Amino acid sequence: MPIDRRSLLALSSAAAAATFLPRTAAAQATAAAAGFTQPPLPYAEDALAPTISAKTVGLHYGKHHKSYFTKLNELAPGTPFEGLSLQEAITKAKADGNQAIFDNAGQAWNHVFYWNQFEDGPAAPEGAFLEAVNRDFGSVDEMKAAMVAEAGKVFGTGWVWLVAGDGKLEILGLQDAGNPIAEGKTPLAGVDVWEHAYYLDYENRRPDHVKAVLDNLVNWRFVGEQMPA
Template identity: 55%
Template sequence: MAAPFELPALPYDDTYLAPVIGQQTVQLHHGKHHATYFAKLNPLVEGTDMADMSLEEVVRVSFGKADLKGVFNNAGQAWNHIFYWNQFAGGASGVSGKLKEMAERDFGSVDGMMDAIVNTGAGVFGSGWSWLALSDGKLVTQGVPGGENPLAHGATPLCGIDVWEHAYYLDYQNRRPDHIKDVLEKLVNWSWVGERLEEAL
C-alpha cells in the first residue's frame, strides 16, 4: 500500500463484533474515525518521498520527528486500526502453540498475559493503545499514547487494544478494563496472533 492510502473495508459486517463492540460503535469507529486518519494523511505525504512508501514505512520514518508529527499521528492511527480490525477476523480462539509457551515463560501463564494487557491498557492516561508485542525475543506489553505502536519502538505488534474512548464508550461507558478483558476473551483471534509471532521469530 502506497499513497494515496485508502481505508480498507472491514473483513466482516458491522454487527460481527456485537455485543462487545456494538454496531453503532463499529460504524463510527471505522466509517468516521478510521476514515479521517486516511483523509488527513494523504495531503501530508503528497509530493514527498513518503508517498512512495508503505504505510508501515511511513510510521517508522515519521516517529519522533517534530516536523512530521502530523504525519505520524495519522499514519500511526491508520495502520493501528487496520491491525485492530484484522485481529478479530475468523472469530475468537484460544491461545496455543508457541504463543502459549512464551506467555507461560514471560508472564507466568496465559491468564497472566491477559491480565498484563488489561492492566497496561487501564494504566494508559487519556487516549492510546495497549499492545502485546515481541521485543528482543520476549513477549511484552506496551501502553502507549495517541497513535503510537510497537513498530515505532522497534518491536513487533502482535495484539492491539484501542483504549481511546471512541472505541468503547457507547458500549462500556467508563469501564475500560472490562472492555479490554471482553475483547481479549471474546473477540481476538489468538490463532492469528500466534501466526504473527511465528513469522517474527
C-alpha cells in the same frame, strides 16, 4: 516482520510499497494511485456484537479510522512521504519528528491491525506462541490481566499492545497513535483505548472493554502468527 496466516498484503500508495497486513489481497486492499487506501472491514459491522456494538464499529471504522486516511492523503503529496507504505511512513515520521504524519499513519495502521485480529475469533493461543505466553506471563489469563492493567495506566487516549521484542513477549501502553513498529517491536495484538472505541458500549469502564475484547474477540491463533521467526 511476521507473515500472516493468509498472505503478505500490500497496503500502499502509488509506489505500492509493502506493509504486512493480515488480509487477502482480493478482499482487502490494492495499490491505489490516489494515495493511501483504507481497507474494508473483514466482516459486517454487527459481527463483533455484543462485545462491540454495530453502532460503535460503524462510527469507529466509518468516521474515525477513515479520517486518518483522509488526513494522511492531504499531508503526504509532494513530501518525502508520498509513495511510502504506512509502515515506512510511521518509521520515517518518527525519525524525522513529523508528528502529523506519524499520528495519522500510525492510527491508520493501528486500526487496520485492530480490525483484522478479530476475524475468526475468538480462538485459543497455541504452539510456540502459547509456550512464550506461559514462559513470560505464567498463563494466558495472567497475560490478559496484565494487558487490562496496563490499559488502565494509559493516560487519556492510546493503545495497549502485546509485542515481541528482545527474545520475549512484552506489554506496552502507548499514548495517542503509539505504534510498536516505531519502538522497534513486533506487534502481536492491540486494543484501542481511545474513548471512541468503547464509550457507547462501556461508558467509562475501560477495563471492562479491554477484558471483553481479549476474552471474546481476539483470534489468538492470528496473534501467534505475528510472532517473528
